[in-house]
Amino acid sequence: MLVGTRGRPRHPDVLTPAEWQVVDAVRHGMRNREIAQRRGVSVDAVKFHVANAVRKLGLNRRAELRTWRGVPVDSSLRGQGGTEMVQLGAIGQIARLVSDIGTATEFYGGVLGLPHLYTFGDLAFFDCGGTRLFLRATDDRCEQSILYFRVADINVAYDELRERGVEFEAAPHLIHKHDDGVEEWMAFFPDPDGQLLAIMAQV
Numbered sequence: 702m703l704v705g706t707r708g709r710p711r712h713p714d715v716l717t718p719a720e721w722q723v724v725d726a727v728r729h730g731m732r733n734r735e736i737a738q739r740r741g742v743s744v745d746a747v748k749f750h751v752a753n754a755v756r757k758l759g760l761n762r763r764a765e766l767r768t769w770r771g772v773p774v775d776s777s778l779r780g781q782g783g784t785e786m787v788q789l790g791a792i793g794q795i796a797r798l799v800s801d802i803g804t805a806t807e808f809y810g811g812v813l814g815l816p817h818l819y820t821f822g823d824l825a826f827f828d829c830g831g832t833r834l835f836l837r838a839t840d841d842r843c844e845q846s847i848l849y850f851r852v853a854d855i856n857v858a859y860d861e862l863r864e865r866g867v868e869f870e871a872a873p874h875l876i877h878k879h880d881d882g883v884e885e886w887m888a889f890f891p892d893p894d895g896q897l898l899a900i901m902a903q904v
Contacts, residue, residue, distance in 0.1 A: 728874035777904040790851035855902035
């Protein structure tokens with residue numbers, strides 16, 4: 702008689718895919734309730750994943766996830782690294798706040814004719830001649846636009862800019878994985894006036 706093993710097979714990474722998604726959202730500065738709404742799960746489920754991640758990584762509290770530098774085993778970002786002097790590239794993305802994502806998508810795409818790249822929930826992305834326009838629906842219109850600078854290697858850029866005195870809000874983290882496997886990684890930091898800037902890399 703064959704005796705089967707019980708339970709799920711051990712995951713090959715330090716975190717499960719669901720835990721990675723929640724941890725990346727935490728590193729992006731999202732609260733548990735916002736993460737739950739974006740992922741379509743309960744707040745308790747988010748808290749469960751956060752607690753598991755903190756325990757597995759040997760951290761003491763949720764806040765420490767913001768600066769944890771982990772990368773999934775199957776990420777294209779693994780193995781990158783170099784010693785070249787970091788040079789910020791062209792502006793890769795500009796964020797703009799809108800009151801209604803449907804109306805804004807119709808205006809920027811249908812009226813202005815900007816090529817629509819993709820929409821994800823209350824976020825929409827358009828191409829402006831190589832620079833990406835990022836629209837986000839929100840009731841808070843007091844936030845400033847964010848400039849996103851392209852870099853070849855986000856980990857090298859993160860380390861060197863920190864050596865220059867830049868104080869990042871969190872470690873580089875995965876923002877989105879496209880259907881073709883391309884990953885979007887970002888890390889955010891304030892300028893002297895407290896306005897957000899970001900470095901971004903596609904791998």
